[in-house]
Amino acid sequence: MRALVLDRPGPLDSLRSTELPVPAPGPGQVRVKVEACGLNPVDYQIAKNGVAGLAWPHVLGLDVAGTVDALGEGVTRVGVGQRVAYHADLRRPGGFAEYTVGDAEVLAQVPAALDLVRAAALPAAGMTAYQALVRRLHVAEGQTVLVNGGAGGVGGFAVQLAAMTGARVFATASARNIDHVRKLGAQAVIDYRTEDVPARVRELTGGRGVDAVVDTVSTESATASLRLLAYGGGLAAVAGRPDITTVAPFTIAPSVHEIALGAAYSSGDEQARTDMAVMLTELCALAADGRLDPLLARTVPLDEVPAALEELAARHVRGKLVMTLG
Template sequence: MKAVRFHEYGDPSVLRYEDVEQPVPGAGQVLVRVAATSFNGVDGNIRGGFMQGPIPVTLPHTPGIDVSGTVDALGEGVTGLDVGDQVVGFLPMAGTGAAAEYVVAPAGILTPAPRSVPLPDAAALPLVGLTAWQALFDHAKLAAGQRVLINGAGGAVGGYAVQLAKDAGAYVIATAGPRSSEHVGSAGADEVVDHTATEVTAAVTEPVDVVLNLAPVEPAQLAALLTVIRSGGVLVNTTVWM
């Protein structure tokens, strides 16, 4: 089969389109015929060699943590899935990725693909959707009736975060630039703050229970966001300073 791999760390020029052996699913695994993968920031950081500590990969490595595709074969002991099922999943970050015609995935990380979008487009869902979910509910414990500020809601994670927070019954204040403000509003935000025209902390007139920061802010800007959180509230931050 064909796959995209890199044999050394570096910029996108290290990627090679080449022939590799098609994998065979083992016990508890599923062979997926790949419809698409998506390259996120973490994929670029892995390829660049910046994540060798937390995410050690074996070279040559096939990137692509997100996957959408069709179940092609089942390993021993797999239940709940059938050949022909359309699925999406978030692959193990240090394992072989989905930039290939086929990929083997643990059965437990796969879920039915949404039917509202084409199967290749669904590959854009897992990493960003799970990031939003984990931030809001696993870490912040967001609940109905709470107020949440999503700083940097114009990106992919922010768009999902707005929708998930509204669906959970929260009051959502979202910041975005002029190009994405309309999209963020249509996603369900109760208030949309244009961060290019208004200081975020000045726009939040009542304390919030949760701040989810998705913007690439400086440490001082992140500290300023603490001032809008009520006592006992939570700040979840995705910014990494390297």
């Protein structure tokens, strides 16, 4: 099969196309004929820095969508020929290949109304946003939510999902993305380059602060956002946990949630892995019904994945890039 492999950690242009044996599924696994695979920041991070215990050469690509091609021993929840999507374990060979193997328990079946390319845009970013807003922050109608980085993958899904709850949504973005983020459901978009974000948030909330923050930017951004929370508010940190010591004890009593979607694998928690299928199934249903925009920016062929990852690493991509196999 065709695959894009990395022989060792290094620059993205060291990724090479080659032929590999078609993998066989083990117990509890399925083999998937890949149609599409979403690109994520973790792909270029692993390529450049590696991961402890990773076997080389390695196939990147975590957000897989395709058709079940073969079943391992004991698999009953899906069948051959079913269309599925899932977020893969980064320690195993991934989806930048014609075939890959995944755990049956994490698979979401893709509705007929949703094409597999758009399904591949959903897993990592969509589930991270879902986990932050639904599983951790429990955002509800009438609350106020700030999404830092509303034009990115996670941020774009967070804006949409928060707006669906009936919450009042604010977001930060650059000037060129303001209209885009508004269309996703943000009632106010703050240009972080030219505006005083804390002052604007206080203005929008009458000085109270927000009930919830989803920060997709950095540890520093998350730390600064703690001071924008109302009493009892919560912050979900996607790109680095904040320094909670910057908030005096027994004042606003914030809750802080570190979001690490892929740790469902490394933690060994079966319930957490099963919940990935539950979350992605819900996201696929929302996308199939037209209520959730999968944020597909464009598709790229397998050979152009290295250049697309370089673009993603520059942090100026709006929405999601997806690899397709022609």
